[in-house]
Amino acid sequence: MSRTRARRSWVVAGGVAAVVLFGQGLYQWAALSVRQRQMDRRLAQLAAERAQLAEEHQRLQSDSAYVEGLIRSTFKVSQPGEYVIPLDASSPKR
Numbered sequence: 001m002s003r004t005r006a007r008r009s010w011v012v013a014g015g016v017a018a019v020v021l022f023g024q025g026l027y028q029w030a031a032l033s034v035r036q037r038q039m040d041r042r043l044a045q046l047a048a049e050r051a052q053l054a055e056e057h058q059r060l061q062s063d064s065a066y067v068e069g070l071i072r073s074t075f076k077v078s079q080p081g082e083y084v085i086p087l088d089a090s091s092p093k094r
Contacts (some may be wrong), residue, residue: 019026059066071077078084 076084076086
C-alpha cells in the first residue's frame, strides 16, 4: 500500500468515526445555526420597525400639523365653517 492510499484510508476512517461519534451533535449544530440566522433576520426586521415607530412617535409629539392631518383624514373631522366632501375611489370621475 502506498503512503497516499494509507493516508486516504485514515482520513476516510476518521470521517466515518466523526460521523458516528458526533453525527447527532453535528445535525443539531446545523439546525441551530439555521435557526440563529432566522432569528437574526427577524431581529433586524424588528429593529427597523422599532426605529420607524420611534420616528412616528416623535412626529406625533412634535408636529401638530401632522396630527391634525391624521385626525382630519381618519375621522373626517372639520373645523367650524368647513365642509368635508368625501371622495370615494369607486365613484365615477366626470
